[in-house]
Amino acid sequence: MADVKANAEALVPKFKFERQLNQDQAGRRTTLLGSIDSQPALLILERAPFPTSTDYLSSAPLTLRTLKNLGANDIYHWYMATSGGASPNSDSEEDDFSDLKINLIYPCTPKHIAKYSKQAVRYVSETPEIYRDHGRKEVEDVIYRTPFGEDPEEGFLLLPDLNWDRKTLDALHLLGLVERRDIWSLRDLKKKHVPFLRHMKRKFIEATTKVYPDIEADQLKLYVHYQPTYYHFHIHIVHVQLEAGATQAVGKAVGLDSIIETLEVMGGDGEAGMNRLTMCYTLGEESDLWKEVFGPLKKEEKEQQQ
Structure with missing residues (x-):
């Protein structure tokens, strides 16, 4: 079982990108065509859910590499940002590697809190x-x-x-x-x-x-x-x-x-x-x-x- 797991994990780094086939879920999932060991392969990437740990959530706003404001209307603000773990190509445009869409409501009211609570x-x-x-x-x-x-x-x-x-x-x-x-x-x-x-x-x-x-x-x-x-x-x-x-x-x-x-x-x-x-x-x-x-x-x- 350990060998099967290790072999499976070794495949992804060998993926050679050819072209993007599709992007859906409002950009959160992308389908790539490429090859592994000269054999055709499809690689489907999807953003994982955010971690729920307190340590991660409390530090996330402090670890952003870039932050670009898209607009503001009264208490509503929205941004594109690059997370701390992202490693953009220096030749890329900033918008091409922004991996976070951030909405900020400040100051918020109790009604906002109730609306966005589970x-x-x-x-x-x-x-x-x-x-x-x-x-x-x-x-x-x-x-x-x-x-x-x-x-x-x-x-x-x-x-x-x-x-x-x-x-x-x-x-x-x-x-x-x-x-x-x-x-x-x-x-x-x-x-x-x-x-x-x-x-x-x-x-x-x-x-x-x-x-x-x-x-x-x-x-x-x-x-x-x-x-x-x-x-x-x-x-x-x-x-x-x-x-x-x-x-x-x-x-x-x-x-x-x-x-x-x-x-x-x-x-x-x-x-x-x-x-x-x-x-x-x-x-x-x-x-x-x-x-x-x-x-x-x-x-x-x-x-x-x-």
């Missing part, structure tokens, strides 16, 4: 009645908005999502923030907004493909979060190759095209809207909505069944 998740159904009575519990999290322009009906900002490294196009993730202030979230959308939604979809795609000409329109998908992180209507624009994680999962993301189609077939006049529907989504047990609304409702329902 917690159980529930799948809840928000009826129109619950939305009417409790649906705007987190409105106070509104972020900075640009001043009104000449045509606030069409104004918007296109910003990189904090989790995108701004380099890997297959992992592209942008946020389109509309300038108009009368729409808080998906729940405020009505039949009368369909022309606006179609117009903004076209504008966001045009802007994205202009800034990133290597991306074509049919390589983009647009969706809206519910519940959103903050209550100012915004649309996520992502590359179709971006592997679906929690932010694109059912119970979190709702396709913009599906929203438009739902509104178009909905009965009623222009004021009929998404506030009439029951919305189902996942919710962390540390969130205010679970603690103050859905948790008590579940407890009440259990008591009634006893």
Whole structure:
């Protein structure tokens, strides 16, 4: 058994690189073609999970070889960095060997701590009645908005999502923030907004493909979060190759095209809207909505069944 293990471990250092075949998991896994002893070989590299030891975690920020700020917005900052163990080629561009994407929230609040803490998740159904009575519990999290322009009906900002490294196009993730202030979230959308939604979809795609000409329109998908992180209507624009994680999962993301189609077939006049529907989504047990609304409702329902 020891000989088998030793022989297996001796293979990797003999790998001779030919070319990269693929990169996925938002750049965390890469597939290489090469050879070992003149025989073709595939080498698949994937970043291992971060160690959980206190010694490693406490020293990690102090051992960075390089740190480059990508942008900042109020308390949110994001960077590309090279870890202490990395050994970049001196001829390479800095961005080519940055192996860490770092987000910093400073100063953070108890709500940030609760949001990013490991917690159980529930799948809840928000009826129109619950939305009417409790649906705007987190409105106070509104972020900075640009001043009104000449045509606030069409104004918007296109910003990189904090989790995108701004380099890997297959992992592209942008946020389109509309300038108009009368729409808080998906729940405020009505039949009368369909022309606006179609117009903004076209504008966001045009802007994205202009800034990133290597991306074509049919390589983009647009969706809206519910519940959103903050209550100012915004649309996520992502590359179709971006592997679906929690932010694109059912119970979190709702396709913009599906929203438009739902509104178009909905009965009623222009004021009929998404506030009439029951919305189902996942919710962390540390969130205010679970603690103050859905948790008590579940407890009440259990008591009634006893």
